[in-house]
Amino acid sequence: MPDLSVRAERPTDLQHRAVPFRDVELRAKADGSGGDALTFTGYACITDVGYEMSDWLGPFTEVVRAGAFTKTLAESADVPFLVNHAGLTLARTKSGTMRLAEDDTGLHTEADLDPASPHVQALRSAMDRGDVDEMSFGFWITRQQWSPDFDQRDILEVSLNKGDVSIVNFGANPNTAGATLNSRDVSAQLHRLTPDERREVFDRLATEFTPAPQEPAGPSLGLLEARARALAL
DSSP, X not given: OOOGGGGGSOOOXXXXXXXXXXXXXXXXXXXXXXXXXXXXXXXXXETTOOEEEEETTEEEEEEEOTTTTHHHHHTTOOOEEEETTEEEEEEXXXXXXXXXXXXXXXXXXXXXXXXXXXXXXXXXXXXXXXXXXXEEXXXXXXXXXXXXXXXXXXXXEEEEEEEEEEEESSOOOGGGGGGGOOHHHHHHHHHTSOHHHHHHHHHHHHHHHSOOOOOOOOOOHHHHHHHHHHHXX
């Protein structure tokens, strides 16, 4: 078996996790000047609930622990509100148009959106139609803890600064997070394995990607007909 302890190395790249809509609402209210203001509320992360992840060593369980956001929120992390982790910023903690807080459920998001913005109008239409139904957040893991068998990772602390909170259509499925490794990452991980462990990984990949043997083709219909005629003579 490969040495799963290589998982202990903390990832240094931007991470994304997604969850189905939880207590999500987009409501309009009078802004005091004869117009309307839109307020979005919902959870970008649910804490203390395990979900399945997968990396090049196989599946494992991950849990974002309660309190993981305490430090980054206390440090006034600069976090934009986006759609699909990209595009124009629709709200932002730095400007005061978005407020993030951690409660007993997870990372609660409240964002003041401009109803005159075509991007907000498009988002509102997509939500009304049910075309988007997940939230996601971009973050860096700053403190983690693995179980002794390296089968579960607890995320104890994150940084949201210059990350994001997003509404997403297809969400960054946690099960595909391991696929973000590039070739240099994979090479570096392989070199940490012993020769026997590398051979086992190679054998597993060879088994997975070797085409199944083709069944030998049977005799053609023409040949069968010729044999039948010969036996009838």
